[in-house]
Amino acid sequence: MTDFDHLLGQLSLDEKVSLLTGQDFWSLPAIPRIGLRSLVMSDGPVGVRGTGWAPDDPSIALPSPTALAASWDPELAAEAGRLLGQEARRKGVHVVLGPTVNLHRTPLNGRHFECYSEDPLLTAEIAVGFVRGVQELGVGTTVKHLVGNDFETERMTVDVTIGERALRELYLAPFERVAQAGGWGVMSAYNGVNGTSMAQNGRLQKEILKDEWGFDGVVVSDWRAARDTVGAALGGLDIAMPAMDNPWGAKLAEAVRSGAVPIEVIDDKVRRVLRLAARVGALGDAPAPSFTEVDGDAVAHRVASRSFVLARNTGVLPLEEKEQLRIAVIGALAQDARVLGGGSAQVAPPHVLSPLDGIRAAGFAEVQYAVGADPRPFLPAAQGPGWSGFHVDLGAYRFEVPTAAVRWLGDPPGGLPVDDITVLELTTTYTPDVAGEHVFAISGFGAFELTVGDQKLYQGSLHPPGTGRADLLLHPREQRFTITLPAGEPVGITLRQSFEPGTAHSAATTLGHRAPGPDEEGLIAEAVALAARCDVAVVVVGTTEQVESEGFDRTSLALPGRQDELVARVAAVNPRTVVVVNAGAPVLLPWSEDVAAVLLTWFPGQEAGAALAAVLTGAEEPGGRLPTTWPRRAEDCPVLEVTPRDGSLSYGEGIFIGYRGWRREPLYAFGSGLGYTTWTYDRMSVTAGEAVVTLTNTGWRAGREVVQIYLSAAQPGPVERPERWLAGFASVEAVPGETVSVRIPLPERAFQVWDDGWRTVPGGYEVIAAHAYDDIRRTVDIER
Structure with missing residues (x-):
């Protein structure tokens, strides 16, 4: 075990402070005489960029985090994490800046695609899997952004007002789970919470994260989020990044010499940095963990197909008779695929297989293409x-x-x-x-x-x-x-x-x-004519970088341009119209019940086209379930407000976000998604610590089912609670006619609320086994 106190004793104050202060855009300095090499960080939610976003050094691009969460598969998240750990090792990166576990409080959040879910449990379990996978390869993670960075408007300066119960039960819950599962880093947000900037929020970063939860890793600022020398030092921040406009360095050393910051505070921060360096192999001569190299293209393909949510299917999919079919592929995004969200999550992939590429290679009798409507500004x-x-x-x-x-x-x-x-x-x-x-x-x-x-x-x-x-x-x-x-x-x-x-x-x-060509009306007319003479029309619609990106929030949930008109007109001439929705967050689909199938593909990463073709033809099953509710109308969403007033935004809805706060029937419910087979839930038994669900594949092909367990209070109690809430989940696979059982833990926290501490609410509960939030299959009543 490394003796950090011995190393501390060899460092001057200026050297200690240097280890807490970015030396450039991405790294901390080396101190060779104690065996410390420079710690290098890099953006990494979907791919590890390295220290430069360089086109001559491409990075594997996985599907967006919303897609990963749609898999409802922590082991797949770990597989994705191991791939990014491998990419980090290849690029000389020690710490990946991710995952993002801010919640889907509102679909207007411009960075919605970079977060996992509206539910804290699903968010936490996917994040823990991802963090475990990355860290298995000796690469650190920094779960972000602690906390309340759930929208982009005025994010650098806004103060978010969050009640203690919502803070604990929703927004802090994924951070707590990752911290207690052994995460090595946390990133502090730009915004303030309840009156204090997060970079100097001692209650959240020190009292709760470090003292209450026992977190022994580092807290790093978002880039240029640390603005106050003494406040950030006393508020639990450990590393201020980057070198540009950094309030630490010589200023922090002077604050220690003047007595404004105790040396013990600095030593605790340096120990954490040294511990991180030891964990990632940047301290001493400990060998880096060995690993078996994985095929990045294969992982990207697997995450994509497992994440696709088949929201509607009247029987047109899968297209198994593909050799006899003439396919019309329509939409600008079919050719120019949107595989990444905008902002710091972007990387330069080695290649991109567009939907058109994939469908052309799938073996159909004929594939023709038309732009139709182009939403790109x-x-x-x-x-x-x-x-x-x-x-x-x-x-x-x-x-x-x-x-x-x-x-x-x-x-x-x-x-x-x-x-x-x-x-x-x-x-x-x-x-x-x-x-x-x-x-x-x-x-x-x-x-x-x-x-x-x-x-x-x-x-x-x-x-x-x-x-x-x-x-x-x-x-x-x-x-x-x-x-x-x-x-x-x-x-x-x-x-x-x-x-x-x-x-x-x-x-x-x-x-x-x-190039010269038809005007907007002419492009749509060409696409409609093509659809009318083909057997199946595959229309790809979606958002653009000017709609979904870091740095700003969305102003509308509608698809940009004339894409809705395009879908309606194509569906009117071809009853076998399949719509592929290429968006990282919910969008309005006013034509959803007029088309044969709706497939939600998120931002599907570099293997988009290959995964899409495999799902359309039935070579693979669309494995996704919705991590977030999709609305029929924007006004049905429980929360839409993203514009601060006088520099502040109140989370006045409390715990009632997402499905917890939904009052009208949504278009697609949380947890929903169709596969290519059917399931019966035969029985369920519940003990104090788990639910056991037995189910049978009653369809005609092998498939995968995500079993979701919800809890509901039998009677209204002294504490207001949602109608029901997710308590656990697990997936099963079976061939036709096979019966399988799955055990899903029911932790005590699932029955608790925050009331000046975690408290189990006594009384009756209904334990619900469901295919989706609105598709209940089995219930069992229990008492607590």
Whole structure:
């Protein structure tokens, strides 16, 4: 065992403080004389980016966290975690900044896709599986964002008012579960809670997290969330990140020397950092844990197909007679798949299999494609036939990208020093197959120059002077230009981006293109005509990065653009219309009962198309169950408010979020989802500590069922409670005709409420075995 006190005794005050203060954007400093190497952190909810978001060093992209939670499978979450641990080890990363366990309090949250569920138990169990998987490979996790970061509006400064019961029973519950299961890190949120900024919230970070729960890991600030030297030091924060605008360093050392911060407080923080370093193999000569390498593509595929929720099916799926079917694939997102949410969860995957790619490779008799309706407010990155390739020149480093989009955050590509990069030049050659007016676009931030052939189409900046870096990253702008080009003649294209000295630690540059073609009405008409002459229409609809992203909340739950109209018109001419919903959070589906099938695929990661084809054809079963309720109308949602008033937002609904607070029939209930077989729940028995459910696969093929256990108080008591609440779950698999049993623990906490401490409410309870919240199969009455 490492003697941390012995190491502490070898460090000066300035060295101790340096270990608590980011030395750059992603890391803490090394102190070689005590055997301490630099601790490196990286964003990692769906893929490990590394210290740079570099297109020349791709990262496996898993489906969104909402998708992982839709699997209701903690072991699959552990498998995903092990893959990201493997990716972290490959990229030299010691700590992954994730998972995100803030709850789905409202579907308007712009970062909804990065969280797991509206239910704290489901959130906690998926998070524990993920954390266990990552940490098995000697890589740390930082469960985030403690606490109340359940929306994006004014998230840097807002104060969230949360009652103690809701705080304990809902919002803190996943953090508590992960801490007690051995998580190594927690990230502190930007916002305040009940009057105190989280970075200096001693009650939550010290008294509850560390003292009450016994958490022995580190608390790291969200990037630039620590703003007060003494307050953050005394409030339980251990690491302030990054180096930019950091209130610690020399200021913290001076606060210790002046007596404002006791040295014992600093020593406790340093012990935690040293303990983390020992755990991740960055201290001393302990060997890193060995592991068996897993196939990233296979894991990404498995998570995707297991997460897809078949919300409606009139019998059209699976498409088993695929060799005889003519398929119409419709929708801009069928070709330009949205596989990731916007913001810090993004990575550059090695490849992306779009829905169109997957369906074309599935063996159908014929597959034809039409755009139909395009919801993207920005032109998509240039790619595909007619383009010679996309070459990027940073001066001392050159590389290629698969599409005309270049992004990085942190270390630039090729390991170049930030100060050495003053110009990014993207060059390509385009040979149009259609003559006429071609539209080109620049999107991103910075100063640009675009030349097509011998014409300079633009020179200038897309943002006004003084725009902040966060706004630049999260709110890129676009400028479009039209130029007439003949068919068949190659034209050279150069896009140059200029950087001010020292600013090239981030880039987001895209060259967009649209060839001549029909207008919006013409595109829909083409798609409807195609659907009418095909056997099955697969329509892919969804959101865009300008709708679902970190940095802002959604203003509507409606699908953007004319996608609803597209679905309605296609369904009117083809009774076998399957709609694939490519969105990370609930959206309104006004046509849901007019189509043959609805498949919710979230943001499905790099293997999107392969997983979709497997599910559509029946090679795999859609395994997902909803982790969050989907509404018929936005106004039916229990909580929609995301706009603070006078800098504050009250969680006045208390514990009644999600299904706990639903008062009208939703479109799709929490826990719902159809497979390709049927199940009977034959019997259930309940003891003090568990429920045992026996069920039979009564369908025609093998399948998987998620058995959900809810509790309901038999009589109204002194404490108001939801109609019923999730108490446990487990999945079973069986072949046709097979009967299986599953044991689901019923922990004491499931019967408790927070009332100045955890208290079991005595009386009668109904234990409910269900296929979904609104699909009860068996009940047993018990007394507590």
